[in-house]
Amino acid sequence: MDDVIIIGGSFAGLAAALQLGRARRKVTVLDTGLPRNRFAGRSHGLLGHDHKPPLDILAEARQQLARYPAITLVNTRADSISGGIDDFSVLTDNGESLGAHRLILSYGITDQMPDVPGFAEGWGTSIVPCPYCDGFEVAGQHWGLVWSGPQSQNQVRLFPDWTDRLTVFADGHDIPPDIRADLARRNIPVVDGRITEIARHGGHNATLKLNVGPDVAVDILFAHPRNKPSANLHESLGLATANTPLGIVLKVDERRETSMPGIYAAGDLTNPLIPSVTTASWQGAMAGIFAQQSMLA
Numbered sequence: 509m510d511d512v513i514i515i516g517g518s519f520a521g522l523a524a525a526l527q528l529g530r531a532r533r534k535v536t537v538l539d540t541g542l543p544r545n546r547f548a549g550r551s552h553g554l555l556g557h558d559h560k561p562p563l564d565i566l567a568e569a570r571q572q573l574a575r576y577p578a579i580t581l582v583n584t585r586a587d588s589i590s591g592g593i594d595d596f597s598v599l600t601d602n603g604e605s606l607g608a609h610r611l612i613l614s615y616g617i618t619d620q621m622p623d624v625p626g627f628a629e630g631w632g633t634s635i636v637p638c639p640y641c642d643g644f645e646v647a648g649q650h651w652g653l654v655w656s657g658p659q660s661q662n663q664v665r666l667f668p669d670w671t672d673r674l675t676v677f678a679d680g681h682d683i684p685p686d687i688r689a690d691l692a693r694r695n696i697p698v699v700d701g702r703i704t705e706i707a708r709h710g711g712h713n714a715t716l717k718l719n720v721g722p723d724v725a726v727d728i729l730f731a732h733p734r735n736k737p738s739a740n741l742h743e744s745l746g747l748a749t750a751n752t753p754l755g756i757v758l759k760v761d762e763r764r765e766t767s768m769p770g771i772y773a774a775g776d777l778t779n780p781l782i783p784s785v786t787t788a789s790w791q792g793a794m795a796g797i798f799a800q801q802s803m804l805a
């Protein structure tokens with residue numbers, strides 16, 4: 509039996525495994541190899557790894573974990589969880605049943621691509637979610653923001669640190685008059701109508717076709733599609749969740765334990781605020797440490 513099984517072996521899961529492996533706890537990491545930022549050419553903001561392809565960062569991390577004999581990395585999907593603290597069972601998609609004293613859930617979230625031709629194709633290059641991740645490279649250029657609700661106002665307040673050329677696309681949202689007045693005060697044009705297609709021209713550039721009015725070209729488009737957890741294991745366990753404007757996240761306490769004793773969680777699956785590689789790694793490390801400390805005699 510393992511001390512800990514980690515479900516999801518990307519930034520959060522591997523950071524948890526590193527702490528546990530260094531504490532010489534037996535740990536198995538199950539992973540299907542689909543990190544959320546796999547569409548991005550480069551990852552930004554992680555100290556020591558800035559501007560590297562995200563898959564290279566993960567490959568290097570896996571190589572470093574090979575030093576630790578107590579860590580086993582398995583390329584497989586966790587399909588179900590049963591049991592309770594000190595006696596969890598995880599069934600994998602190859603029919604194997606694995607046992608552990610503790611679990612860490614770090615299976616991330618999946619962005620739901622809207623049904624707009626060109627959106628999925630541009631995701632991660634010409635269409636991105638986060639200015640901290642991709643803003644520096646396109647600072648001073650013409651940015652577009654697809655309005656997704658009241659939370660988009662935060663983006664409007666953030667973006668001037670990178671550019672003073674922003675166009676908001678209402679995309680069918682009813683932007684209230686007071687917010688429109690604020691946008692006008694900031695000299696930010698609002699384009700009404702629904703986005704019907706996004707054409708890319710290599711690099712970051714995107715041209716948006718709308719159901720009314722002329723096409724509008726921007727140098728980069730920021731968008732926040734709804735997301736959902738990448739697996740539903742928490743649902744079958746009945747773990748407590750919280751609603752956010754873009755999707756649900758798992759609730760954890762200050763020791764990163766979920767509502768079920770012995771199950772910890774980390775990364776985007778738990779993070780409604782500024783999800784990033786740095787926060788996922790930090791949360792994963794803390795989940796690993798707290799899971800280990802919970803097993804001390």
Ligand SMILES: Cc1cc2nc3c(=O)[nH]c(=O)nc-3n(C[C@H](O)[C@H](O)[C@H](O)COP(=O)(O)OP(=O)(O)OC[C@H]3O[C@@H](n4cnc5c(N)ncnc54)[C@H](O)[C@@H]3O)c2cc1C
Pocket residue numbers: 515516517518519520521538539540541542543544545546547548550551552553554584585586587614615616617619631632633636637640641642738739774775776777783784785786788
């Ligand atoms: C386009 C884009 C660009 C981004 N750029 C940046 C950036 O530049 N800098 C930055 O800091 N952040 C960036 N991010 C955010 C970053 O991708 C996430 O914050 C980070 O990947 C979260 O790590 P995680 O370990 O929580 O989840 P993920 O990286 O999403 O990993 C979850 C892992 O769990 C696996 N998994 C899922 N279900 C199962 C299952 N049932 N069994 C086993 N394994 C499973 C998946 O295959 C995946 O490997 C970007 C995000 C996007 C969408």
